[in-house]
Amino acid sequence: MAGNKRQVNEPEPRPIIVKKIIVDGHGGHHGGAWKVAYADFVTAMMAFFLLMWLLGATTEKQRKGLADYFTPTLVELKEGSAGSNGLLGGDSMEGKENYPTSGGQGNLSITIPKEVRGQDKSKDRAKARDKDMAQFQSVKAKLEAKLANDPALRKMLKNVRFTETREGLRIDLIDEADFAMFGMGTDRLLPQARALVAEVAKVISGVPNDVIVRGHTDGLPYTSGRSMNNWMLSSSRAEATRKAFADLGIPNARFAKIEGVADREPFIPGDLYDPRNRRMSVILAWSAGAVMPDIDEAEEPSPEGKAAIARRDAPAKLPAQNIAQYDMGSTALPTGASIINAPPSGVSSGKQGAKKAH
Numbered sequence: 481m482a483g484n485k486r487q488v489n490e491p492e493p494r495p496i497i498v499k500k501i502i503v504d505g506h507g508g509h510h511g512g513a514w515k516v517a518y519a520d521f522v523t524a525m526m527a528f529f530l531l532m533w534l535l536g537a538t539t540e541k542q543r544k545g546l547a548d549y550f551t552p553t554l555v556e557l558k559e560g561s562a563g564s565n566g567l568l569g570g571d572s573m574e575g576k577e578n579y580p581t582s583g584g585q586g587n588l589s590i591t592i593p594k595e596v597r598g599q600d601k602s603k604d605r606a607k608a609r610d611k612d613m614a615q616f617q618s619v620k621a622k623l624e625a626k627l628a629n630d631p632a633l634r635k636m637l638k639n640v641r642f643t644e645t646r647e648g649l650r651i652d653l654i655d656e657a658d659f660a661m662f663g664m665g666t667d668r669l670l671p672q673a674r675a676l677v678a679e680v681a682k683v684i685s686g687v688p689n690d691v692i693v694r695g696h697t698d699g700l701p702y703t704s705g706r707s708m709n710n711w712m713l714s715s716s717r718a719e720a721t722r723k724a725f726a727d728l729g730i731p732n733a734r735f736a737k738i739e740g741v742a743d744r745e746p747f748i749p750g751d752l753y754d755p756r757n758r759r760m761s762v763i764l765a766w767s768a769g770a771v772m773p774d775i776d777e778a779e780e781p782s783p784e785g786k787a788a789i790a791r792r793d794a795p796a797k798l799p800a801q802n803i804a805q806y807d808m809g810s811t812a813l814p815t816g817a818s819i820i821n822a823p824p825s826g827v828s829s830g831k832q833g834a835k836k837a838h
Contacts (some may be wrong), residue, residue: 615687616764617651623651623683627676636676647692651680654747655758665708667716669724677721680762681728681795690736691725692763693718699743699752714740721760736765744760 500776535543620642623742639659641652653659653676661673669677695718697710718740726732748754 492593519718527790550694605769608767612648612689612766612770613644615689616644619649619687619764623680626679626683630679633675633679636672637775645763648689648763649827651764653677653680653745653760655755657755660755661758661760662717662720665713667713667720669720674724677724678728681725681730684762684764685729687764689734689767690765691730692737692765693722693725693735693736693739693759694737694745694761695721695740696747696757696759696761697740697743698755698757699746710742711740714742716740717760721762747751 504754534546538546587689623640624637627633636659639654639656641654643652653661653673659672660670661676662668663670695697695714695716697714697717701710715738718738722735722738727736743752743757746752746754746757747759748756751757
């Protein structure tokens with residue numbers, strides 16, 4: 481055909497070659513996926529060896545801190561932070577976080593609890609202390625009201641003292657010249673004292689605090705030849721008071737300590753023989769989580785009390801006390817008495833006897 485004829489200057493047509501490539505299964509290694517996997521493996525190995533180096537180069541305390549830091553913790557939902565639990569109170573996913581340790585928008589950081597950082601629970605302890613102090617004030621007010629409203633016990637209101645100490649609220653039931661808790665030299669509660677103990681038991685039964693019972697005596701020593709002493713007497717009186725409380729409904733689990741301290745903690749430091757030193761201390765202890773308030777009062781005797789104890793226990797006084805015990809009060813002359821046949825002044829009976837012998 482005329483249309484298919486090649487012109488004079490037209491080049492000869494080139495053949496069209498079609499190449500068919502069949503991809504076999506062994507050609508996958510020529511891709512780049514293995515490089516990503518190998519990079520992840522190398523990164524993991526580097527992190528592993530870095531961890532091994534840190535374990536060998538740090539101390540036990542530092543390793544404990546690292547372990548605490550990486551320990552999973554529960555993140556509590558905080559008021560005012562991202563993600564409120566109120567109706568439509570949440571924020572958008574793109575909103576800025578309000579967590580304390582957040583680095584800004586998009587930084588999903590973990591809030592470390594205060595306990596992990598070593599901070600104490602000062603606020604919780606302060607709340608427990610305030611709760612105890614409120615209960616102590618209520619106990620004081622109730623006991624004073626009961627004693628004031630009862631004609632038989634009103635006169636004993638002056639024998640009850642309240643003191644806040646490092647141990648707790650101390651209720652002192654104090655002897656007076658006209659009032660005694662126990663029979664002389666015994667651990668037998670007298671009827672008036674038993675009625676007073678009953679009122680104290682009614683008041684302290686309404687609070688959960690532990691109870692400490694401590695017995696005190698004055699500094700009067702016992703005569704020789706008797707098996708009882710102030711230590712044993714104060715301890716037995718404390719036990720008698722505890723038994724009275726138990727009979728009145730105070731459970732044994734509430735008693736934390738029962739002790740007798742004799743005259744080592746005098747109520748009147750300047751006079752160990754004052755009857756007010758004979759007393760029973762009933763202490764409502766602080767709860768376990770409460771912070772002890774900063775009270776200047778020491779639980780040991782004051783300097784005046786220590787000086788009085790030293791004067792009482794001075795070695796020079798012991799012979800005089802022994803002589804007084806054996807004297808029986810019949811041979812000693814009363815104060816101000818004079819001898820009728822006394823020798824002249826300046827001449828002793830020993831010299832007169834010597835002259836007669838010669």
